[in-house]
Amino acid sequence: MVSTTEVAKHAGVSQTTVSRVLNRPEQVKKETYDKVMQALAELDYGNASAASEQHAEPAKRIAVLFAEDCAPAEFARLREFTESAQASGYELTGHALTGNESMEDSKALVKGVAGVIGIGSLPAELKEYLKEASPYLQAEEAVDEGKPFDGRKAAYLATSHLAEKDHQQIAWVGGDLPDGSERLQGYYEALAHHQLKLRKKRIHSTQSPTDFDAIAAELRAFKKPTSAFVAASYEDGLQLLDSLKSAGFKVPKDISIVVVGEPEGDDAELTAVKPPSAAQPFAQQVVDRLLQQIEGSETAMPAAEDELQLSKGNTVKKFKERQKSKA
Incomplete structure (x- = not known):
């Protein structure tokens, strides 16, 4: 040995x-x-x-x-x-x-x-x-990996969050994602639920960083300007944020953003609808499960939270408050 x-x-x-x-x-x-x-x-x-x-x-x-x-x-x-x-x-x-x-x-x-x-x-x-x-x-x-991320439901919740903040001109922006059509469907359903008009000109498909710059540049041309965006992914949200700032917009004072998904690192700048958190870290789950056997109290593994979570980012402001701040 x-x-x-x-x-x-x-x-x-x-x-x-x-x-x-x-x-x-x-x-x-x-x-x-x-x-x-x-x-x-x-x-x-x-x-x-x-x-x-x-x-x-x-x-x-x-x-x-x-x-x-x-x-x-x-x-x-x-x-x-x-x-x-x-x-x-x-x-x-x-x-x-x-x-x-x-x-x-x-x-x-x-x-x-x-x-x-x-x-x-x-x-x-x-x-x-x-x-x-x-x-x-x-x-x-032994580990509980939780439920798969429901992009459609997350997009619905992101759009609803903005509608509940009195935003009416809510746009969609996103690139090519495996479940992109499902996320977009969630956006459609939330608009319908809150009785907001679906306007095709507010649905933006992006392929490169220059697309985000073009979206930001066109915002001032609308008679009823977009007051909020739902971004299909965290990466899309960051790209949009950079382009809006470069175009002279202040977030969330001028425009609010909610993204679908979470960052890969510790970045928590954007308000986001995130996947449910795992019930416990891997090692803790395994040890707890074994201790249940050892101590004769084995039960089902604690499940991950079923509900999606809205993060505490700083990119959303109530629409009426935004209007008052301009007065």
């Missing part, structure tokens, strides 16, 4: 650092932690936390078995699993399987634990043993 000294040399850190990663990962910087975990994976280190096993109470200990096909990114989740287990009063130990272990070796890794979490393709014989020997959960099968 590979020693911690070899792991330390391979990762370019001290043996003490390796020990901290294995036993007290919360005390290690993420960059260092990831480096050591990658070294563990590359060296097929067979026991990712043997030392902590000697100190943890058997009845309050969970083992995580990483199959040999796990990528380094999977090992990096050990920190999340550890924190989730510790929050519930359990110690957690991780084991990176090499594929060369005998059944007796594998059994020894989980001896005396309260439960086992498997990640990756564990050997069939080992999985059968775990199912019989202790509470066991395969991580990939």
Whole structure:
């Protein structure tokens, strides 16, 4: 079996650092932690936390078995699993399987634990043993990914939000999306529900950034100017925002924007109708599910929220308030 000294040399850190990663990962910087975990994976280190096993109470200990096909990114989740287990009063130990272990070796890794979490393709014989020997959960099968994003409903809610803010001249802008026609249908339905006229000249299909500039330039030509936009995606909303600002419009003082979808990063500038949030982070879902088995209180996984969410962006203003501000 590979020693911690070899792991330390391979990762370019001290043996003490390796020990901290294995036993007290919360005390290690993420960059260092990831480096050591990658070294563990590359060296097929067979026991990712043997030392902590000697100190943890058997009845309050969970083992995580990483199959040999796990990528380094999977090992990096050990920190999340550890924190989730510790929050519930359990110690957690991780084991990176090499594929060369005998059944007796594998059994020894989980001896005396309260439960086992498997990640990756564990050997069939080992999985059968775990199912019989202790509470066991395969991580990939335990998470609740929630419902798929309903673009049509989101567009309906985005348009309705603007209508409820007394906007009547609401335009649509969007590029080519897989469910673009469904999102546009949601926009149509909301206009009809709020008894607002559907005007084809306010439906803008975009293919490039210059299309957004053209839309912004034409706004002043309308007898009844557009007071708000529904953007088919967050990216469309950002492009529109930039073009409106370049054309001299102030958002939301002059024009309001609500987008369908959410940003990929931390950007929360635009008011948006977002997909329902996952009920819990991945590691927390898995640990909680296992603890339900361990403590004899297993229930259905908590579902993700069914309702779409309106974010607290700053690109919407009530139409009457906007009118008053111009007076």
